[in-house]
Structures are given as structure tokens and as C-alpha cells.
Amino acid sequence: MTKKRTGVFVCHCGNNIAATVDVARVAKEMSAEETVVYSQDYVYMCSDPGQNAVIQAIKDNQLDSVVVSCCSPSLHEKTFRDNATRAGISGFTCEIANIREQCAWVHKDRDVGTEKAIKISRSAVRRAGRNQSLEPIAVPVTRRVMVIGGGIAGIQASLDMANAGLEVLLVEKQATLGGHMLQLSETFPTLDCSQCILSPKMVEVSRHPKITVMTYCEVQEVSGSVGNFKAKILKKPTFVDPEKCKICDDCTQVCPVVVPNEYELGLTARRAIYIPYAQAIPASYTLDEDACLGLNPIRCGKCKDVCEAEAINYDMRPETVVEEVGAIVVATGFDLYGQENLGEYGYGKVEDVLDGLQFERLCSASGATSGHVLRPSDHKVPKDVVFIQCAGSRDPAQHCAYCSKICCMYTAKHASLYKHHVPDGRAYVFYIDIRSGGKGYEEFVQRTMEEDGAIYLRGRVSKLYRHNDKIKVLGTDTLTGQNVEIDADMVVLALAMQPSKGTADAAKVLKIGRDKDGFLAEAHPKLKPVESVTAGIFLAGAAQGPKDIPETVAQAGAAAAKVIALLSQATLSHAPTVARVRRSHCTGCEMCVTACPYHAIRLENGKAVVNEVLCEGCGSCTATCLRAAIEVKNATQMQVFEMIEACLA
Amino acid sequence: MFFNNLKQLHGTVYINDIWCKGCGFCVQFCPTNVLDISPEFNAKGYHPPYAKNPEKCHDCQYCQMICPEFSIFVTKDNEIAKGEAEK
Numbered sequence: 001m002t003k004k005r006t007g008v009f010v011c012h013c014g015n016n017i018a019a020t021v022d023v024a025r026v027a028k029e030m031s032a033e034e035t036v037v038y039s040q041d042y043v044y045m046c047s048d049p050g051q052n053a054v055i056q057a058i059k060d061n062q063l064d065s066v067v068v069s070c071c072s073p074s075l076h077e078k079t080f081r082d083n084a085t086r087a088g089i090s091g092f093t094c095e096i097a098n099i100r101e102q103c104a105w106v107h108k109d110r111d112v113g114t115e116k117a118i119k120i121s122r123s124a125v126r127r128a129g130r131n132q133s134l135e136p137i138a139v140p141v142t143r144r145v146m147v148i149g150g151g152i153a154g155i156q157a158s159l160d161m162a163n164a165g166l167e168v169l170l171v172e173k174q175a176t177l178g179g180h181m182l183q184l185s186e187t188f189p190t191l192d193c194s195q196c197i198l199s200p201k202m203v204e205v206s207r208h209p210k211i212t213v214m215t216y217c218e219v220q221e222v223s224g225s226v227g228n229f230k231a232k233i234l235k236k237p238t239f240v241d242p243e244k245c246k247i248c249d250d251c252t253q254v255c256p257v258v259v260p261n262e263y264e265l266g267l268t269a270r271r272a273i274y275i276p277y278a279q280a281i282p283a284s285y286t287l288d289e290d291a292c293l294g295l296n297p298i299r300c301g302k303c304k305d306v307c308e309a310e311a312i313n314y315d316m317r318p319e320t321v322v323e324e325v326g327a328i329v330v331a332t333g334f335d336l337y338g339q340e341n342l343g344e345y346g347y348g349k350v351e352d353v354l355d356g357l358q359f360e361r362l363c364s365a366s367g368a369t370s371g372h373v374l375r376p377s378d379h380k381v382p383k384d385v386v387f388i389q390c391a392g393s394r395d396p397a398q399h400c401a402y403c404s405k406i407c408c409m410y411t412a413k414h415a416s417l418y419k420h421h422v423p424d425g426r427a428y429v430f431y432i433d434i435r436s437g438g439k440g441y442e443e444f445v446q447r448t449m450e451e452d453g454a455i456y457l458r459g460r461v462s463k464l465y466r467h468n469d470k471i472k473v474l475g476t477d478t479l480t481g482q483n484v485e486i487d488a489d490m491v492v493l494a495l496a497m498q499p500s501k502g503t504a505d506a507a508k509v510l511k512i513g514r515d516k517d518g519f520l521a522e523a524h525p526k527l528k529p530v531e532s533v534t535a536g537i538f539l540a541g542a543a544q545g546p547k548d549i550p551e552t553v554a555q556a557g558a559a560a561a562k563v564i565a566l567l568s569q570a571t572l573s574h575a576p577t578v579a580r581v582r583r584s585h586c587t588g589c590e591m592c593v594t595a596c597p598y599h600a601i602r603l604e605n606g607k608a609v610v611n612e613v614l615c616e617g618c619g620s621c622t623a624t625c626l627r628a629a630i631e632v633k634n635a636t637q638m639q640v641f642e643m644i645e646a647c648l649a
Numbered sequence: 650m651f652f653n654n655l656k657q658l659h660g661t662v663y664i665n666d667i668w669c670k671g672c673g674f675c676v677q678f679c680p681t682n683v684l685d686i687s688p689e690f691n692a693k694g695y696h697p698p699y700a701k702n703p704e705k706c707h708d709c710q711y712c713q714m715i716c717p718e719f720s721i722f723v724t725k726d727n728e729i730a731k732g733e734a735e736k
Contacts (some may be wrong), residue, residue, distance in 0.1 A: 033663055141724070254710060256657075256658040256707045256708055257657070257658075257707060258657040258658075260651070260653050262652075264652075267652050268651050268652050269651040269655035269711070270652060270655070271655070293680040293681070293707065293709050294680045296711075298711065298715070299678070299680060299709060299711040299714075300680075300709045300711070368651075368652035368653065369652050374652070379652070463680075466692040478735065594705070
């Protein structure tokens with residue numbers, strides 16, 4: 001092997017590195033290395049003059065490999081690899097030595113910091129000494145997208161992508177599209193009807209030639225990588241053929257079973273065969289297998305007997321389909337923080353304690369009461385309603401530490417709607433702070449207080465209990481310092497938002513990260529807010545964090561734009577730092593095959609073979625192979641040993 | 650109390666102990682587990698069924714349909730007052 005000609009470039013990063021590391025000394029020490037023919041330090045290596053210096057040095061000194069000692073490779077690796085390419089050598093001969101995050105920022109002592117920076121740089125030099133010139137692998141792209149979740153986020157993302165010409169697969173777990181937005185009565189701050197603004201989009205999705213809607217389906221398994229995912233989707237049986245169903249409602253008239261209607265949050269009941277809403281898409285009935293007396297025409301079969309269209313088929317079975325897609329958008333949304341966690345607000349013991357979504361259904365013209373605000377226990381009009389904000393939010397000791405962001409606004413909306421429905425009623429709102437950042441939001445809250453006359457009390461509710469046919473609410477008004485006692489007819493809790501159960505399932509299936517609260521983790525909190533850490537998987541909506549409808553729509557559009565940008569390329573380039581098998585050493589023990597998390601290795605004629613497109617170069621195979629028969633290019637065992645040696649020397 | 654006033658359909662099971670020969674089909678196949686085998690004997694020396702959870706009967710009449718001895722039948726309860734929707 002001819003001797004390498006390596007150049008080392010040490011960055012000051014202003015004072016970020018130079019304050020704790022003697023950069024000039026690092027550069028000098030590096031020049032003493034055997035393979036290093038050029039070294040320099042510069043105040044901002046990533047600046048234009050800095051980059052030009054790298055390119056010039058490569059050309060002038062015929063360098064064949066480069067080490068840049070600077071910040072994390074997640075920031076500037078691409079910059080310097082591009083520079084290497086521009087100077088005419090392979091980008092993959094360029095190594096980054098991270099002497100900022102892993103050295104300068106974690107040390108105070110200048111001598112220790114310098115010593116460590118030298119070791120880090122030296123190990124990178126040794127690694128670069130054995131780097132091969134590699135070219136990126138071109139990967140074909142599947143021009144289809146899968147969107148998981150059919151709420152407003154999924155609908156918006158699907159429409160945006162389909163209008164750009166991509167084929168979209170919209171997978172929804174429930175029997176209808178629409179998500180939580182379809183359950184809302186009005187939306188803040190304009191008080192326009194939620195269904196009226198959502199249903200046109202739902203119709204557009206269902207009629208769009210580029211969008212395939214798959215309701216009552218769940219994604220079970222996803223394999224592959226960016227550009228070429230394979231998704232296994234379970235189609236749950238609805239036992240009703242939507243093509244034949246005429247929505248005549250004859251079946252629900254004869255079904256003998258009654259269970260609480262989850263779409264109305266238990267305020268109404270439904271039969272075992274049901275349609276979630278009048279606006280449901282697809283417009284068809286669904287037979288709830290668990291509630292049905294047994295899908296047996298002898299046992300019951302009443303619905304099948306009356307169905308003139310012969311749409312009901314008890315023999316439907318779950319079906320699994322495999323779909324190939326190039327990118328995935330996860331829009332699995334939120335659930336309300338379970339009321340059962342809030343024993344202090346009388347869940348299960350005190351009647352007429354509702355959550356926000358139940359109150360939405362009470363106000364909604366298409367809801368349980370056709371838009372009359374009535375209390376569930378005796379169907380009377382409540383005259384005193386207490387709204388409790390931050391129920392479960394901002395309580396790190398017992399509940400969720402985070403602010404759920406939308407509760408201040410939707411409680412103001414609830415109070416306002418209640419006063420419109422019951423002008424002589426009294427609405428009390430217990431709050432900690434009012435957070436109304438947003439266009440027209442603060443004005444809306446002010447209007448609720450001043451024009452609609454909702455009574456805002458700053459403080460928390462300590463206790464509530466049933467007292468005759470009223471609910472006694474005890475709390476404190478911290479502005480006057482007095483205890484407050486209200487005889488309420490109804491209590492509405494502004495429960496915290498938490499990631500939906502489907503979000504947890506999706507994260508598991510897609511192997512994408514979640515943050516400490518369970519929301520999907522974005523790749524970078526500021527600069528990559530819609531990307532997941534896995535390339536080709538994007539996030540939209542409340543699954544990523546609490547947000548209101550405008551933000552959700554904006555994020556869905558952003559995710560769609562990212563997918564369009566990704567899939568508009570003819571081919572994707574894949575890092576060539578993939579595993580390689582030394583066939584002479586391989587015994588075909590298959591240990592690497594089972595260890596590979598990307599299913600990239602298979603056995604061919606008794607030897608392991610790597611699918612370079614699927615391989616992500618993680619090195620799990622190297623770690624399990626007993627004979628060093630498989631290793632990752634540019635991270636070979638030889639390189640790793642030399643790096644360790646350089647650090648210990 | 651649900652807002653849409655849907656009521657669970659209820660039925661009452663009647664068992665003719667004398668005809669029963671204790672095959673247990675009704676107990677086995679009742680979708681809501683209303684019935685169980687009685688520890689008592691009937692005149693023929695068989696254990697007839699009895700309604701262990703009568704309130705669970707949804708008037709599906711499956712037991713009536715499968716009984717080989719015609720010794721069980723169900724009538725629909727019209728008494729809506731007590732037939733309030735179950736949770």
C-alpha cells in the first residue's frame with residue numbers, strides 16, 4: 001500500500017474550541033504524524049475562506065485524505081466531504097474529528113482539553129489512513145407514499161402530495177377518516193364549524209384519483225429503507241361491503257346489542273353494527289366483532305336478514321397486504337390524558353364530570369344532543385358550569401410536565417359556546433395562566449371574558465364532590481386570596497393531550513424514537529422539525545407534540561414538501577459505507593443474518609451476502625461475527641484498533 | 650343514561666326441566682353466558698340448565714334454536730322501564 005497523504009485542518013470555531021483547546025498545538029502535533037503531509041488551523045473552517053483553504057490544500061499537496069478537527073459530524077461532515085469531492089478526491093476519504101462537543105465544551109482545563117483534542121484528531125488521522133475512496137450507491141426510488149393516520153394532518157399531507165403527482169396510500173385505524181377534528185363542534189378563534197371545514201377535504205381525499213384510502217387498517221410491519229419501504233398492512237374485516245351498502249340504516253334497527261358509542265365518547269350508545277358519523281368516509285357500516293353476538297346467522301343474523309343490498313358478509317376475514325412505498329408520513333395524532341388518572345376530579349364517582357371532547361359533542365349540531373347543552377345524568381340544561389384548565393398538564397409531580405398548548409384556547413371556546421347556548425347560565429373557568437399566543441387568540445379570550453361574560457378565576461380546584469343534584473367545587477382564587485365554593489351542574493376538564501396509542505404502536509413498528517413524554521421525536525428540534533431520525537419517515541400533527549389545527553395543517557404541508565423533494569429525485573444516493581463479506585472467512589453460520597436490524601444480509605451458497613441498498617453500515621454484523629468475516633467499509637476492524645491505539649498512546 | 654335513548658334488548662329464558670336431557674348445548678353456545686348447568690336433577694335424572702345471569706339475555710333465541718328437546722325458549726321483554734341501556 002502506498003503511503004497516504006493526509007491533510008489535517010483544525011478549526012477554532014471562534015472561541016468555542018480555541019478557549020479550551022490550543023488549536024495551534026493540535027495542528028503542530030498532527031503534522032508529526034507519519035501520514036500527514038499538511039496541517040493548518042483556522043478561525044472558522046466552515047467559512048468560505050476556510051473551505052477554500054481545504055480545497056486549495058488538497059490540490060496543492062496532492063492530498064488523498066482529509067481530517068477536519070471541528071464540531072460534530074452531524075453538522076459539517078457533509079460540507080467538508082463536498083469540499084473533498086470538489087477538490088477531486090472521494091468525499092468518503094474525509095473524516096471529522098469532533099473536538100468541540102466531545103472535547104472543548106465538556107472540559108475547562110486547557111491542558112487536558114488540548115491533550116484530548118490531540119488524541120481525538122490523531123485517531124481520526126489513523127482512520128483516514130486506511131479509508132478507501134468510495135462512491136455513493138445509487139438507489140432507485142418508489143414514487144409512492146404511505147400516510148399513517150387519517151386525521152386532519154394525514155388528510156392534508158395526502159392531498160398536498162397527491163396534488164404534486166405522487167401516489168398516496170392513506171392508512172387509518174378507525175372505521176372513518178377525520179380523526180379528532182371531526183368530533184369538534186366549532187374551532188377557535190373564528191368559531192367556524194369543524195365538520196364544515198373538514199368534510200370537503202375528506203371528500204376530496206376519497207375522490208382523489210391518486211389517493212387510496214384504507215380505513216380499518218393497521219400497519220403491522222415496515223422493512224426496507226428510504227426510497228424503498230415495504231409495509232405490511234392488516235385489513236380488519238368490517239363484515240360490510242362498502243360498495244354494496246346503501247346506508248339505509250335497516251341493520252341498526254334490528255341489531256339487539258347496545259354498547260357505548262366511542263365516536264360520541266360514550267354520550268350515546270350504538271349497535272354492534274354502526275356508522276360512526278353521517279359524514280363518515282367511506283360511507284358504510286361496520287360490524288363490531290367484539291360486540292356482535294357472534295357473526296353466526298343461526299345465532300342472530302338479524303342484520304343480514306334485513307339487508308336488502310346483501311352487503312353483510314359474516315365470512316370476511318382479516319387480510320394482510322404488502323405495499324411498496326418510498327416514504328412514510330406518520331400522523332397518528334393524540335388522545336386525551338385519561339380521566340381515570342385524575343381521581344381528584346371525581347372520575348368514576350361524580351356524574352356530569354366531562355372531558356373537553358365530550359363537551360364538544362354536546363355543543364356539536366351533529367352530536368349527541370343535536371347541539372343542546374344538556375348534562376348526561378338527567379338531561380337538564382346546566383346553569384352553572386365549571387371549566388378546569390390544566391387538568392393533567394403542567395403537573396410534573398403527578399401528571400404531564402408539559403403544557404398541552406391548546407387547552408387555554410379550547411376552554412375559552414367552550415365557555416363562549418356555552419354562553420351562546422345558555423345565555424342565562426354561568427361559566428366559571430379555573431386557570432393557572434392564559435396562554436393565548438396565536439393570531440386572534442388573545443382577542444378571542446378577551447371576548448369570552450368581556451362580551452360573553454365567562455368568569456375567570458385564577459387558581460386550582462382542590463376538590464369536587466356530588467352534593468344533592470349539584471357538584472360542589474372547592475377551589476381558590478389566588479388573585480383575591482379567597483376560597484371559592486361553587487354549586488355546579490356540570491364540570492368540564494381541559495385534559496392534557498398525550499400521544500395516541502396508535503403513536504406508540506407506529507413508533508414501535510417504524511423503529512422511530514419518541515421523546516420522554518411519548519411524542520414522536522424529530523431529527524432536530526429547530527432545523528428538522530418534521531423529519532424523524534430515520535431517513536424517509538416524516539412526522540405531522542399532534543403525534544409529534546401538542547398543537548392546534550393551523551399548526552397541524554402547516555406541519556402536514558411541510559412534511560408533504562419534504563416527501564415531494566425526496567421522491568422527485570431520479571435516484572437516491574446511499575452511503576457506500578456498508579458491510580462487506582470476506583467470503584474466504586465466512587462459514588455461513590448466519591449469526592450476522594439474525595443480528596442485522598435492516599434484514600440486509602442473506603445466505604447465498606452457504607456464504608453471507610449483503611444487500612448494499614438496505615445496509616445502513618451500523619456494524620451489528622461485525623460485532624457478532626466470530627471470524628471477522630464481515631466488516632463495514634471505512635470502519636474496518638483494523639481502523640477501529642488503530643483508533644483505539646491512537647487514543648491510548 | 651345515553652342521549653339517544655337506545656335501549657338494550659332484553660329477553661327472559663324459560664326452561665322446561667321435564668323435557669331436558671342435559672346435553673348442555675344451550676349453556677355452551679349462549680353468546681352472553683346467561684345459562685349454567687344446575688346442580689339439581691330433573692325427573693329423568695339429568696342436570697337441566699338454569700339462568701345464572703338472566704339480566705344478560707339479549708333475546709337472540711339461539712338456545713331455543715339449538716335445543717334438541719325443544720325444552721328452552723325466550724320471550725322478549727317489553728318492559729322498557731327497567732330495560733335501560735346497559736353500559
